[in-house]
Amino acid sequence: MTAAADIAPATSASLLQRAAAGNTLPILIVLGALLLVWYAFTVYLNAPWQIDAYARADTPWTAADLVRDTMAQERPVLPAPHQVAAEIWKTTAGTPITSKRSLFYHAWVTLSSTLLGFVIGTALGVLLAIGIVHNRAMDKSVMPWVIASQTIPILAIAPMIIVVLNAIGLSGILPKALISTYLSFFPVVVGMVKGFRSPEIIQLDLMRTYNAGGAQTFWKLRWPSALPYLFTSMKVAVAISLVGAIVGELPTGAVAGLGARLLAGSYYGQTVQIWSALFMAAALAALLVGIIGIGQRMVMARMGEKA
């Protein structure tokens, strides 16, 4: 402990230096600017209701009162950042994780179907890409449908998927996950088709001179060539998987999950709750994309990529 205290000044000095040298400082400046703008809008957007309230209660008010009160409303048009932060704190650290009031609980519900949908979607995307690259008929026939599938608004098709799957006895996590799958397979198909076709002609010719079979060419050349594309597609796919899971929770009257939390919030005008669920979703997306990024760096380092 004392040792830690001894080195603390040095560490913080170097941290500060690193912050100034790297991109931490710019990020902090942008963040600060955003917060200022947010606070300004909080006052501006909540002021009409607050002034009405003063008038109804016949209370005299000053500008300072207005600023203070617009940031402390029960159901503000736009909650202040610190209100959202307090709500997030209360519903995460301040609530047992098993409670239905815990944001972690809801996040986990959404996360589980996100991950299931993402895994199925990635696998489906890779399989379709393999088919498309190796089979001319599939190249011609499947790709247009893959693209067409993404022109349908997910908000329109999500309730249909849920209703149809419920009718054949599938309920719970799977229908939601399938909506994630529906969204997430697309970037994987597109990315992997490009990835599997990325080997140079010289490399394919080389495999031919070795009389390599299709499977050997795939595993020793096409698959490693496509890996960078896979990770990039997976980053997109996992983020829209999360969107899919949340959308999947909206139309079903689901009782748990970030989507349900958003819906309930909007029913009861609980804007603070909506915003805290939104932030939780954003944090979740950042976490998932970050994890894939770490995986990418580890795999690419093993594949000899320049540091």
Add this chain to the structure above:
Amino acid sequence: MSGEVLVNANPAIRPVAASSSGSSDTVVEARGLGLTFETNDGPVRALSNVDLTVNKGEFVSFIGPSGCGKTTFLRVIADLEQPTEGEIHVNGLTPAEARRTRAYGYVFQAAGLFPWRTIEQNVALPLEIMGYARAEQRERVHRTLDLVNLAGFEKKFPWQLSGGMQQRASIARALAFDADLLLMDEPFGALDEIVRDHLNEQLLELWARTDKTICFVTHSIPEAVYLSTRIVVMSPRPGRVTDVIESPLPRERPLDIRESPEFLEIAHRVREGLRAGHGDD
């Protein structure tokens, strides 16, 4: 090999052995070979009426301006292109059969190393594909990297090596599975003169040590004369052989042989051949 073919009752194979002069010594034999590419601008005759025999242990260079079909001819030997006329045999087999018996190692213009594999893994690639045992793979990788003077670079990735070293690694990769025929398509074309000289010297040394047959495409006259026992001069539109020059130079060739009168005389003849081929355009 010849005995096998002679007792073979298959009439499709018999004429090959019969027609070839000294069948066991003939590695590549082309008769009336032609290749026409169908392009959007109409047919392009890449090769026309090529007759050529390459014997075992020879170092044959193919030289000519771009578009003369020298690379195409090499690719036909390797079964990477299909001829449209005439016939060609590699070790008495069709190119496709020869490729399936892994009769040749091919060195491309670019090293074409797989960037995610280390140098030793790159050299081991053909061995993995051909199903060599692990221990044998290790031994062969070690031996061939030694042969091209790349010992000590086993664990490096391609981007950590210079262009010349990468090309040496790609030669090691082509040598690893001991094919008797080495097909080299302008392997040193992208390298600077000094590195090229050095690699030419090493290639001759390697050829002397391994007793391989080498077909070598180049557009450098000194390179062709320095390396070859025979120089095939080609000309474009349509790609055809205009001259075949036997080199009187000894097999052992120090770099300064390039100053000798014999060397300059052959170089002159090659240049004349190239100029004659250009006369019609």
